[in-house]
Every structure is written in C-alpha cells, then in structure tokens.
Amino acid sequence: MREIQANQITETLARLAVEANHYLGDDVVAALKHAREIEESPAGRDVLDQLLKNVEIAKQGTFPLCQDTGVAVVVVELGQEVHVVGGDLFQAIHEGVKQGYTGGFLRKSMVGQPFSERKNTKDNTPAMIHTDIVPGDKIKLTIMPKGGGCENMSALAMLTPSAGRKGVIDFIVNTIDKAGSNPCPPTIVGVGIGGSSDQAMWLAKKSLLRPLGEWNPDSETAALEKELLEKINNLGIGPMGLGGRTTALAVHVLTTPCHIASMPVGVNVQCHSARYKEAVL
Amino acid sequence: MKLTTPLTDASVEKLHAGDTVEITGTIYVARDAAHKQMVDALDRGEKLPVDLTGQIVYYMGPSPTKPGQVIGSAGPTTSGRMDAYAPRLMEIGLKGMIGKGLRAAPVKDAIKKHKAVYFAATGGAAALISQRIKKAQVMAYEDLGAEALQKLEVEDFPVIVVNDIFGGDAYEDGKKKYAKK
Numbered sequence: 001m002r003e004i005q006a007n008q009i010t011e012t013l014a015r016l017a018v019e020a021n022h023y024l025g026d027d028v029v030a031a032l033k034h035a036r037e038i039e040e041s042p043a044g045r046d047v048l049d050q051l052l053k054n055v056e057i058a059k060q061g062t063f064p065l066c067q068d069t070g071v072a073v074v075v076v077e078l079g080q081e082v083h084v085v086g087g088d089l090f091q092a093i094h095e096g097v098k099q100g101y102t103g104g105f106l107r108k109s110m111v112g113q114p115f116s117e118r119k120n121t122k123d124n125t126p127a128m129i130h131t132d133i134v135p136g137d138k139i140k141l142t143i144m145p146k147g148g149g150c151e152n153m154s155a156l157a158m159l160t161p162s163a164g165r166k167g168v169i170d171f172i173v174n175t176i177d178k179a180g181s182n183p184c185p186p187t188i189v190g191v192g193i194g195g196s197s198d199q200a201m202w203l204a205k206k207s208l209l210r211p212l213g214e215w216n217p218d219s220e221t222a223a224l225e226k227e228l229l230e231k232i233n234n235l236g237i238g239p240m241g242l243g244g245r246t247t248a249l250a251v252h253v254l255t256t257p258c259h260i261a262s263m264p265v266g267v268n269v270q271c272h273s274a275r276y277k278e279a280v281l
Numbered sequence: 282m283k284l285t286t287p288l289t290d291a292s293v294e295k296l297h298a299g300d301t302v303e304i305t306g307t308i309y310v311a312r313d314a315a316h317k318q319m320v321d322a323l324d325r326g327e328k329l330p331v332d333l334t335g336q337i338v339y340y341m342g343p344s345p346t347k348p349g350q351v352i353g354s355a356g357p358t359t360s361g362r363m364d365a366y367a368p369r370l371m372e373i374g375l376k377g378m379i380g381k382g383l384r385a386a387p388v389k390d391a392i393k394k395h396k397a398v399y400f401a402a403t404g405g406a407a408a409l410i411s412q413r414i415k416k417a418q419v420m421a422y423e424d425l426g427a428e429a430l431q432k433l434e435v436e437d438f439p440v441i442v443v444n445d446i447f448g449g450d451a452y453e454d455g456k457k458k459y460a461k462k
Contacts, residue, residue, distance in 0.1 A: 041459055043299070043441065043451075047403050050439075054409040058354075063408035067344045067354040067427075105353060107344040107427050118314075120426055149359040149382070149404065181452050182359050182382035184404035236460030240381065240403055242441065243455020273405040 002079075002137040004281055006087030009141065012279050013096025013127075016143045017072060018104035020277040021064040024055050027212040028249075028274045035186055035239070035246040044244030051239075051272060066273045069106035070145030072097040072127040075209065079136035090129060093141075098123040109148065130202065142209060142278040150183035150271040156201055159263040165224070168193060168265050173231045175267045176248065181241020184271035188212065189232060189251045192266040194258040200266035207252035208270045216253055225251045239272075249274075283437075287335030288376035290396045296442045298449030302400065303437040308337045308379070310431035312358055315422050316366040319430075323369060330421035330430060333370060337377035337400075342427040343417075344407070352417040352433070356407030357381040360399070364388050371395040379440055383452060392444050400440035401451070413438045 029052070036048040058065040074093050084092070101108055101124035110125065111118040155175045159167050172191055192203025215222035228251040238244020249272070258264060284292060286306030296302065309331060311319065319329050340360050344353035360367075360380030367378060368391035376397050381404040384392075392399060402410060416434035423429050443451045 041455065043301075043455065044459075046301070047406075050403045050406040050409055054406040057408040057412070062347065062350075063411055064344050064354045065408060066405045067342060067356050067407040068358070069344055105345040105347050107342065107353070109342075109427070122426070152359065180383050180456075181401070182361060184381065234461040236456045236458065238455055238459055240401065241383075241452045241455065242401075243452075243457075243459045245459060271405055 001083040002081055003083050003085045004139055006084055006089065006092035008281060009084070009089065009092040009139070010096040010099065012141055012281060013074065013093055013143060014100035014103065016141065016277045016279055017097060017100025017106065017145070020143050020145050020275045021069045021104070021106055022058050022061050024058070024065060024273065024275065028272070029055055031212045031249040032272065035249060039239065039244050039246060041238050041242065041244035043242035044239040044246065047239035047242065064106060065275065066147060067107060068109060068147040068149065069101070070147050070275070071109060071151070072101070072124060073144040073146050073205070074127045074129050075142040075144070076129060076131045077134045077140040078131060079138045080133055081137035082139055093127050093129055094125045097127040098125050139281045140278060141281065142276055144209065144276040147271055147273065150187060150269045153179040153183040153269040154201070155267045156197055157265045158197060159265055161261070161263050163263060168263070169228060169231065171265055172228055172267055173235070176232050176269070177235050179269060180237055183269045184273070185237055185241060186239055186246045186249045186272050188270040188274050189228070189248050190268040190270060191228070191251065191253040193253060193255045193263070195256040195264060196258070197264050199256055200264035201268065203254040203256060204266035204268035207254045208268065208274065209276060210252050212250050221253050221255060225253050286337055288337065288398070289335060293376060293396050293398050293446060296398050296445050297447065298442050298445050298451040298454060300442040302440050302442060304337070304440060305436050305438070306434070308339050308433050308435055308438070309333065309420070310339045310341050310433060312340050312342045312428050313362055314425045314428040315430045316363050318422055320366045320369050323373070331432065334374035335376050337379060338370065338375060339433070340378065340380035346417070352411055352414050354407035355411045355414055357402040357404055360384060367391065371397050384444055389444050389448070389450070393446050393448060396446050398442060398446070399444040401443045402440050410438070
C-alpha cells in the first residue's frame, strides 16, 4: 500500500480551488475564440469579446472569472492501493475547500438547511464529493466549481423506450430551449443516458469533465452529440441569449446500460465559465 | 447610449430592447435574500432601508473584496429568481433592474405599467464588470454577507436593454432572427 497524507489532499484542493476560479482552461478559451470567429450576431460578438477580455483579467489572479465561484464539486479517483493516513479522506477534502475559498477570497455560496433557514455555512463547505475506486496507487483529485445559474437548468426525464432516439433529442433540445439566456450561454450541455435516475444525472455532470473538442469514442454516440449540437445551435439563442449562432460550445453524452422498461435522460448544463482543475497525487 | 441615474419616465421612454447602454451614477445591489427582506418589510408596512424611487437594482452577489479593492468580481445573477418580488418594488418606484436571463410575464407587464426597464449585463464577465465599479458600500442586511444590500457608484457600466416599456424583448427578437429550421 502506498501512503498519502491527508494534509497533502487538503493543500492540493485549496490550491486547485483558487486556480480553477482564475484560470479558464485552454480548451474552453479556444472554443470561445472559435465561437467569436463564426458569430454572425453583433450582440453575440460583443458578448464573446467581453468574455475573452474577462479571461485575461481573471488570469492575473486578482479577480475570479465569475462572482459565483460555485459549489465545490470534487471528483476523487482513489487507487485501491492507496492508504490515506493522518486523517479522514472526506474531512481532508472539505478542509481543502474551506481553506481555498476562505484564503482565496472566493464567494461562499453554500447554505446549510436548504428549505427554510438557508443559513450560509460561511466557508463553502460541504464539498459535493463523488468517489470512484480505481486500480493503481494514486489519487486523482478534480475540482469543478459549479455555478448556481446553470445548475438550476438541469433536468431529468424518465422516458419510455418507445420514445427512442428522437424522444431523447426532443427532450434535450427542449430543455435548452426553455433555459434560454438563464444558464449563461454559450454552454456545454452534459447528457447522461441510461442507468437509473441518479446515474443519468451523475453521468450528465461527469461528461462535463471531458476536454472540449473531444467527442464520445463510440461513433454512434458521437453522431448523437453532433446532431444535438447542431439542433441546439439552430435554436438561435446565442451568446447570453441575445441571438446568435453559438448557443452551446459542445454537447457531451455518456451512456450506461439500463432496465428493459426505462430510458432515463439527464441533462446538466455548464455555463461558458467551465472551470475545472485536476491534480494527481 | 449613455444613461445617468436616477431614472425618470423621460429617460426610460427613450430605451428600446436591444439598445446598448452605459450607466453612470448610483445603483443598488440586491439578490434573493435581500429582496425577501425588503418585500417582507413592505408587507409589515415598514419603510425600506433605502429609497428606491427612480433607482436601479442590480441582481448581484459579489465575490469577497480583497484588501485595496473596491469590490470583488461582480457579474449579474439570474433575474428570474427575483420575479416574485420585482413587481412590488416597481409599484413603489423602482425604475430599473440589471441581471441576466428571462423574466416572467407579470414582471414584463409591470415594466410597461410602471415605466421601468430591464437590462442585462454579461453573465460571467464578472472580473471585467468589476472594473466599472468605483465605490461600494453596504447599506443594510450586512449579516447576509454576499447577499447584503449595497450601494454602488458606477461609471460607464455596460448593459443591454432586454425589456422596455413598449413590450420589446431583446431575447425574443434575437432568437427569432438567428433561429434556423
């Protein structure tokens, strides 16, 4: 067993939280630049120019990309040969988020009891942790600060198998149409198809971690992604909903087997400030 | 075009959906929790902590201010969550709202009825927008942290008119123009 200190996990996450909120990934910047090149709408071009200028200001490290520095979604790929010592893994993650958000002047956007008291936890904890046990002796930590505006546009449909491929497309395109300008387009549309209700929603979110510019390795799923992207961009919603060619930068689909009676479809929308950073310990 | 606050019927009458506008002057900041507290206060027959007559409210909750800064990143939040409160504030004289995203029909009706305007700022351009804010001061509900009621002094604050007093809607117009079958 390889030993990894809990405080190393804490320090890494604190650093990643600050980095993710100031440095937009090269893949996302390239996608925004491409969108700017092909945009026909003057208002849309103006929005994209503002976003590209915003990226330049944020990367100086003083102002976060967005005031909504998000809920801290943390994805852990834990090698089964790893033994975490000197503390509890999940506590180490929450502590890292707390240190990153507090020390890094990031907004604290979590409330405790959600349906009446709604009192801010004041350190952006708890993190929302997803854990996969994988072969090997390393830990991969990914932080995805997820804003509330785009997360609120999520949707789930428990379609019947008779709805077929067309039913899947109609549900997804309709979800993005209804969301309009709310989730800060151009967005990345994450889709999970199959599994159970919870698995479909998780796959939808997990798909957002795929770098922009890559399609699903399965050719039939990639064809579905391309068709969805074209249909979504034909809606005309455009950058920040003011009309234009680019409503989504990409559509990412992940699939998993499901029950003979079911066809769950989950949609998780990511705004153009698609922030994530990862580290391997 | 340039616009200075406070707003009047005359200044709002000149604005049309799709116009790009640069605002200079005082604007107030409030989001979900501050709106709830303001409307609860009105329901109890109390006065608001600030006079909103002729004023603009910016739907925003900034990131924390670092030492030496005026304010942290300061982009708009989704306006739809304030739809439940906005008509009430227009009744008592609120003239403008800045946010991002779709408004419900009762809000658009209130904009026409009370001669107000809904502007959008660019969501996610928060670091850029922050550069146009010259002063920031918490006015009430300090315990709400990022959701406190604030007063800002802004210079050439960039927005676009979405909903005007004539029933215009820049989101609907834009979508119609660029939709393809």
